[in-house]
Amino acid sequence: MVTRTRAGLLAGGRGFGLSTSAMAVGIFLFTLAVVSIALIPVGVGVFTTPAVLDAVRVYANRRRSLAREWLGMEIAVPYRPLPREQRAGVLGAVERCGALLKDPATWRDLEWLFVDMTAGALIAVLAPALLLYSVWGAVLAAGVWKPIDEAGGGLWFTFLHITSQSTANLAAVLGVAYAVLGLFVNPALIRANFTIAKSLLSPTREQALALRVERLTETRHDAVDTSAAELRRIERDLHDGAQARLVAMGMNLGTVEALIEKDPAQAKALLAKARESSAEALAELRDLVRGIHPPVLAERGLGDAVRALALRLPVPVEVDVDLPAGRAGAPVESAAYFAVSEVLTNAVKHADADRIWLDLSYGSGALRISVTDNGRGGARVGGGSGLSGLERRLGTFDGVLAVSSPVGGPTMVTMEIPCALS
Incomplete structure (x- = not known):
């Protein structure tokens, strides 16, 4: 019961935040986007629209992050890549504005903003309302109903017309029932809000296929x-x-x-x-x-190959391997092995780390590798770094790479490669 109460109260607070954000930030961004797009024919919108749509994407990505943090719900990012080399001045603004408007995900973002500030906000606000309404029922039962009734009446508590102390007491009881109901249904209300967001913020089937083709081509x-x-x-x-x-x-x-x-x-x-x-x-x-292709990899598998690789390093490496019976395909194992090798080499050569932790596991149809070091941090993907090349090579297998490396460390490089075990 304690867990249920905590979850209901937490969902109520989250619902308040979501509804407030939808009715403030959402309405503001939606209005700004509509006005900016409408001003494109007169030239002003060409310069303002990219900035506004960038803000919309930041807001949408924040909602994706909350879905992952709060519910473990993954909402894929469907945006097409913008031109890498952008011109300066008016031509550059026109090119960027056109690229954003041609992306179907832009219009789905705007559609989500409209739905979120209406239906989404209504669903989210129910979560705190069910809890707070019980307080109003108790206040009415404490005698507040009487001066309101004497001042003109017409006081209602949902379907109860408050005209006497007995009806005010019934309002308090009904409020407690609403609070109990809220503790049970609030998590479902928050999930419903994010389910609506996922239906609009996720790529459509056509978008997903197009993005996959682009990624596979690259x-x-x-x-x-x-x-x-x-x-x-x-x-x-x-x-x-x-x-x-x-x-x-x-x-x-x-x-x-x-x-x-x-x-x-x-x-x-x-x-x-x-x-x-x-x-x-x-x-x-x-x-x-x-x-x-290391012989130990072919003969003993990825787990032992990674352990052997760690033993050859001048820095202590703590290896934790949790792989079920069976092996991934040889190309996947080879890609994973050399990816680990490159990340470990970077940790030794560039991060000045004196201790490294390596976790290798398999679950939900994917091989997961995490390499953490206590070095100086500051690693990032992009700018022609080795991590960029590693990300592209993993992409050949639909793999992904994530890097968390604040300045001062620690650095965590996480890799995931979808595969099936034989």
Whole structure:
């Protein structure tokens, strides 16, 4: 009962916040957006509309964040990417304004604003109203009804006409019933408000497909570029490393063949050098193979491969692996392994961390990886950083990457790759 009471009261407070926000911020933004769009033909709206629509998106994204924080409800972001290179001046404003207005998500945001400040606000305000109305019933029963009745009457408590102390007492009892009802239905009212928001703020089926096509097209190009770069790296490593050593070893063996009868001691020394070269070439080939697909990954699976990777680092890494029986596909395991490798390397080289925590788990059809370090923080995705490339490579598998890295640390990099276990 205590939990139910706490949840009902918390939902009442949230309902008050949602209704107040809808009737204040929502109405203001909706009015501003309509007026700004209407002023586009006279030129003023071209400059004001992008700023207003950006504010609407911030407000909508805040509602998405609240849905995730309060209810664990995910509301996908459907916005199309804006042009990366924007012109300055009037042409740039026209281009940005046009891009925003052509995005169907913009109009769905405005539709949501209208619904939220009407039906959404009404549903949300019921949550605190059910609790606060009981207070009004108790106030009436305390005798406040009498001067109001003497001043003109017409006092009602929902369906009760308050004309006497007995009817005022009934109002107090009814108010308690409303409060009890509120404790039970308030969480459902808040969920209903966010369900309405999700139906309008989530991408439509067509939008979701279009966004997926754009994402897959972009990640396919990135995958092709990454594969080409990897092939060039392998070719360079073979040419500059193992191949050069094998050529030198062949030349040494040729010299040994010529000296074996004339100068056995020199031939023996050259054979020793050839043996050293062969060992170094073998070690380089093993490193190269490990960089393409580590043997431990193929033989023991992702969990053991990550543990082995952590053991090779100069910084203590606490590894927690919680994977059920079965394995993901080889491409997914390989992508996850090298993603972990890159994040760990960044933590050691750039974050100045002296301790790292790595969590690897599987649930709800996705592989989840979290790498946390106690370094200096300040990491971010974008600006050509390695994390941007990692995000694009994970996108090839519909994976996502999130980074939390305030200045001063700690840094947490979370990766999620949808996959099925064999």
